Amino acid sequence: MGSILKDVELKENIPTTILFAKHIEFLIDYGQQKDTYETVMTDYLKMSGMYWCLTALELIKASPFPKNDVVEFIKSCQDPECGGISASTNHDPHLLYTLSAVQILCLYDSLDAIDVEAVTKYVASLQQPDGSFAGDKWGEIDTRFSFCAIATLSLIKKLDVINVDKAVEFVKSCMNFDGGFGSRPQSESHAGLIYCCIAFLSITGRLDIVNRDNLAWWLCERQLPSGGLNGRPEKLPDVCYSWWVLSSLAILGRLHWIDKNALKKYILACQDLESGGFADRPGDMPDPYHTLFGLAALSLLGQESIEKVNAAFCMPQSVIDRLQIQPQMLK
Amino acid sequence: MEENSAMCEKILRSLENILSTDEEIQEFTVIPTAENKHNKSPVLYEQNCLGLESWCRKYLLQYTHDVLLKNRKALLRNQLSLENMKNLNHILIGALLIQPNVTTFWNMKRELVKSEILDVEQELYFSKLALSQHSKCSEIFSYRKWLINLLLFKETYLRILENELSVCEMAAEKSKNNYHSWNHRIWCLEKFSKQQSDIESIVLSELNFSIKWIPKHISENSGYYYRQILLMNLNNLKSISINIFENSNFDNIIEYFKLLIFNEEHYSTLHYLLGKSNNYSIIESYPKYFNMLSILLNDLIYISAELNYLYRDHECLWNYRKFLMVYLMKMIHEYYGIEFTYNLQVKNPYVGDFMSVNILNLDIDTSNVGAVISKQIASCELYNILIKHEIEFIRNNKNMTNSLQNNLAVMYFKWLKCTNFYNDEFYEQLLENIEWGFRKGFDRSHDEFRIIYSESEKIKRTVISN
Numbered sequence: 001m002g003s004i005l006k007d008v009e010l011k012e013n014i015p016t017t018i019l020f021a022k023h024i025e026f027l028i029d030y031g032q033q034k035d036t037y038e039t040v041m042t043d044y045l046k047m048s049g050m051y052w053c054l055t056a057l058e059l060i061k062a063s064p065f066p067k068n069d070v071v072e073f074i075k076s077c078q079d080p081e082c083g084g085i086s087a088s089t090n091h092d093p094h095l096l097y098t099l100s101a102v103q104i105l106c107l108y109d110s111l112d113a114i115d116v117e118a119v120t121k122y123v124a125s126l127q128q129p130d131g132s133f134a135g136d137k138w139g140e141i142d143t144r145f146s147f148c149a150i151a152t153l154s155l156i157k158k159l160d161v162i163n164v165d166k167a168v169e170f171v172k173s174c175m176n177f178d179g180g181f182g183s184r185p186q187s188e189s190h191a192g193l194i195y196c197c198i199a200f201l202s203i204t205g206r207l208d209i210v211n212r213d214n215l216a217w218w219l220c221e222r223q224l225p226s227g228g229l230n231g232r233p234e235k236l237p238d239v240c241y242s243w244w245v246l247s248s249l250a251i252l253g254r255l256h257w258i259d260k261n262a263l264k265k266y267i268l269a270c271q272d273l274e275s276g277g278f279a280d281r282p283g284d285m286p287d288p289y290h291t292l293f294g295l296a297a298l299s300l301l302g303q304e305s306i307e308k309v310n311a312a313f314c315m316p317q318s319v320i321d322r323l324q325i326q327p328q329m330l331k
Numbered sequence: 332m333e334e335n336s337a338m339c340e341k342i343l344r345s346l347e348n349i350l351s352t353d354e355e356i357q358e359f360t361v362i363p364t365a366e367n368k369h370n371k372s373p374v375l376y377e378q379n380c381l382g383l384e385s386w387c388r389k390y391l392l393q394y395t396h397d398v399l400l401k402n403r404k405a406l407l408r409n410q411l412s413l414e415n416m417k418n419l420n421h422i423l424i425g426a427l428l429i430q431p432n433v434t435t436f437w438n439m440k441r442e443l444v445k446s447e448i449l450d451v452e453q454e455l456y457f458s459k460l461a462l463s464q465h466s467k468c469s470e471i472f473s474y475r476k477w478l479i480n481l482l483l484f485k486e487t488y489l490r491i492l493e494n495e496l497s498v499c500e501m502a503a504e505k506s507k508n509n510y511h512s513w514n515h516r517i518w519c520l521e522k523f524s525k526q527q528s529d530i531e532s533i534v535l536s537e538l539n540f541s542i543k544w545i546p547k548h549i550s551e552n553s554g555y556y557y558r559q560i561l562l563m564n565l566n567n568l569k570s571i572s573i574n575i576f577e578n579s580n581f582d583n584i585i586e587y588f589k590l591l592i593f594n595e596e597h598y599s600t601l602h603y604l605l606g607k608s609n610n611y612s613i614i615e616s617y618p619k620y621f622n623m624l625s626i627l628l629n630d631l632i633y634i635s636a637e638l639n640y641l642y643r644d645h646e647c648l649w650n651y652r653k654f655l656m657v658y659l660m661k662m663i664h665e666y667y668g669i670e671f672t673y674n675l676q677v678k679n680p681y682v683g684d685f686m687s688v689n690i691l692n693l694d695i696d697t698s699n700v701g702a703v704i705s706k707q708i709a710s711c712e713l714y715n716i717l718i719k720h721e722i723e724f725i726r727n728n729k730n731m732t733n734s735l736q737n738n739l740a741v742m743y744f745k746w747l748k749c750t751n752f753y754n755d756e757f758y759e760q761l762l763e764n765i766e767w768g769f770r771k772g773f774d775r776s777h778d779e780f781r782i783i784y785s786e787s788e789k790i791k792r793t794v795i796s797n
Contacts, residue, residue, distance in 0.1 A: 037393075092435040140477075186560050232510075233552045
C-alpha cells in the first residue's frame with residue numbers, strides 16, 4: 001500500500017537561494033498593472049495587495065513606489081462619514097483594509113495624511129458587547145477582525161479607546177482544547193486564525209492566557225516531510241502557513257521546536273525561477289501574498305539579507321521600533 | 332464598449348429572468364470555453380442547472396464592476412429612485428455569480444433587502460446558487476447569516492435550520508475541509524439552540540449525521556471536529572433523555588474491554604468503573620453522565636479504532652483520538668470532583684537554537700514522572716483500562732509495516748507520554764501485569780470489521796431515533 005501522506009515532493013532543480021532581483025521585478029510589475037482583467041478581479045482587496053507588495057519590497061530593502069501616489073490613494077479610500085478605510089475607491093470600508101492602510105502609512109511614516117481620529121472612532125464603533133469585533137457595520141464576527149482592530153489601534157497609539165479586557169475575553173473564548181484558536185467560539189483550530197489570536201495577545205500583552213506547550217505541539221505537527229507547513233491536519237503545505245505557524249511559534253518563544261533548515265528549503269523551492277515571486281507550493285502561480293509571507297518567514301528564520309520582521313505585525317522591525325511599540329514575546 | 336454593454340445587459344437580464352422564474356435550480360457553473368465563436372448566448376440552462384460560458388466573464392466583470400461602483404455611493408445615500416434600485420439587481424447577480432468575494436456588492440444587496448426591493452427567501456436561494464460554484468466563499472456564508480438573523484424575527488425555525496444544514500452539506504461535499512461551511516453549520520447549531528427548546532433532538536440527529544459523514548470523509552479534520560462540538564454540546568444539556576445503556580451499546584463496550592460485569596444497571600456499572608463519586612451533581616445526573624461516557628467510549632472503539640484499522644495513515648483519526656482521551660480524562664476527574672486541565676509537559680534540554688530539527692522527531696525527554704495523578708484516579712478501573720488500552724493500541728499500530736501509520740503511532744505515544752494524565756514511572760509498574768492481547772479485534776479480517784462497524788452504526792441510529 002502506497003503512502004497517502006498529503007505533501008509535495010521537492011524536485012532536484014529547485015531554487016536554493018533567494019532570487020532578490022526577480023522578486024523586486026515581480027512586485028513592481030504587479031503594482032504597475034492598470035485596467036487589466038487581473039486588476040479588476042483584485043480591486044476588492046487592493047489595499048491589502050499594496051500592503052503585501054510594499055512590505056515585501058521594504059523587507060528586501062527596495063522601495064521604489066512613489067510615496068505620494070500611495071498616500072493619495074489611501075486618503076481617497078477613507079470614508080468621510082464613518083472614518084473606516086476601503087480596499088479601493090468607491091468600495092465599502094472594512095477593518096481588514098483599515099489595518100492594511102494604517103500599516104502602509106506606518107511604513108511610509110505618513111500617518112498624519114489621514115484622519116486618525118476618525119479611524120479610532122471607526123474601530124471602536126465595531127466592538128461588540130461580548131468584546132468581539134465586527135468586520136464592518138454589517139456585523140460579521142471573526143477573530144481576524146479582533147486582530148485587525150487591536151493592531152490598527154496599537155499602530156495609531158489608541159488602544160485605550162476600546163475595552164481591551166473584554167476583547168481578550170472574547171479571544172480566549174475561541175481557544176480549543178488543543179491550544180489552538182478558530183474564528184469564533186467553537187470554531188476549529190486553524191493556523192491562520194491562531195496567528196491572529198496569538199499576535200492579538202502579543203500586542204495586548206496577554207500571552208498569559210495561552211496554553212503554550214499544547215499549542216506549540218499542535219503547531220509543530222504542521223510540519224511535513226517536505227519541510228513545508230500546513231494549516232490543519234492532513235492538508236497540503238503552503239508558504240503562507242510558513243508565516244502563520246512560524247510567527248506564532250516565534251511569539252511563543254518556540255521557534256526552535258521546528259526544523260528550520262527543512263522549512264527554509266521548502267520556502268525557497270516555492271520561488272518562481274522565471275517570473276520571480278513565491279507561490280503556495282513549488283510550481284504554482286506566484287502572487288504578492290505568498291511573496292510577502294515567504295520573505296517574512298525567511299526573515300524569522302534568520303536570513304540576514306532580509307530586514308528583520310516583527311512577528312506580531314508582519315512589518316519591518318525597524319518600523320515597529322520607530323513607533324516604540326513593544327508587543328509581548330515569550331522567551 | 333457600447334456594444335459590449337448591450338451584450339452584457341442581455342446576458343444579465345437573461346440570468347435574472349431564469350432565476351426569477353425557476354425556483355428549483357440546484358447548480359450554477361462557469362463552463363470553460365474559448366472565445367465566442369458562434370455568436371450564441373453564453374447562458375446555458377437545462378434541467379435545473381444554470382451555466383455560463385467562461386468567455387463572457389471578462390466582459391461581465393468589467394461591466395458590472397463599472398456600473399456597481401458608479402452607483403455605490405448613491406445607493407448608500409438613498410439617492411436612487413426605486414426603479415434605479417431595482418435595476419441594480421441583475422447586475423449584482425452577474426457580478427456575484429462570477430466573483431462572490433466582493434463584500435461591497437453583497438452590502439449593496441443587503442441595502443436592497445432592507446429597502447424591501449429584494450426578498451429574503453429569494454436571496455437565500457440566490458446565495459445558495461452562488462455557493463454551488465464557490466463553495467468556500469466566506470462572504471456568501473456571511474450574507475446568509477445576516478439573512479437568517481432577519482428571518483428569525485418572524486419565522487418557524489426548523490424549516491430554516493433544515494435548509495441551512497443541507498446547504499452546508501452541499502458546500503462541504505464540494506470542497507474538502509471547507510472551514511466556512513463547517514463554521515456556518517456550528518453557527519446554525521448555536522443560533523437555533525438558543526431559539527429552540529428541543530436542542531437535544533437537533534444535537535442527536537446531527538450526531539447521527541456525523542457518524543455517517545466521517546467514514547466517507549476520512550481525511551477531513553473538519554468532520555471530526557464537528558463531532559467534538561456536538562459531543563460538547565450534548566454534555567452541556569441539562570439531561571439526556573435517551574438511554575444508550577438500555578440500547579445495548581454498552582454491551583459492546585463491556586465485550587470490547589472485557590469488563591467483568593454483566594447486564595448490571597448503570598449505577599452499579601459506574602461503581603465498578605469509577606468507584607464512589609464525591610461529586611454531588613454527577614450523582615444527581617448520573618444517567619446523563621453514563622450516556623456521555625458510553626458515547627465517548629463507543630467513539631473510541633468504533634470511530635477511532637475501527638476506522639483506523641480500515642483506513643490507515645490518517646492523522647485526523649489520531650487527532651480525534653486525542654480529543655476523546657482528553658475528554659474521557661476530564662470526565663473521570665469530574666466524577667471525583669477534581670479540577671482537570673489538559674496540559675502537555677515538554678522537557679527537552681537538548682533542543683536549542685543551534686539545532687534544526689522538529690522536536691516531534693526527536694527522542695524527547697518524555698519521562699513524565701512529574702505528572703501528578705491523584706490516588707483516586709490512578710486506582711480507578713476506567714482510568715487503568717483506558718491507559719492500558721492506549722498502550723496496546725499504540726503497540727499494535729507501531730508494529731505495522733507501513734511507515735506512515737507507524738510514525739503516527741510513535742507521535743501519538745510521544746504525545747500521550749507528555750500529557751499530564753500519564754506518568755511513566757507509575758505505568759512501568761502497571762504494565763508488568765498487563766495481559767497483552769485483550770484487543771483481540773486486530774486479528775479480525777477486513778470484512779468482519781466492516782460488519783462490526785455497520786452494526787454499531789445501526790445501533791446508534793436506533794438509539795438516536797428513539
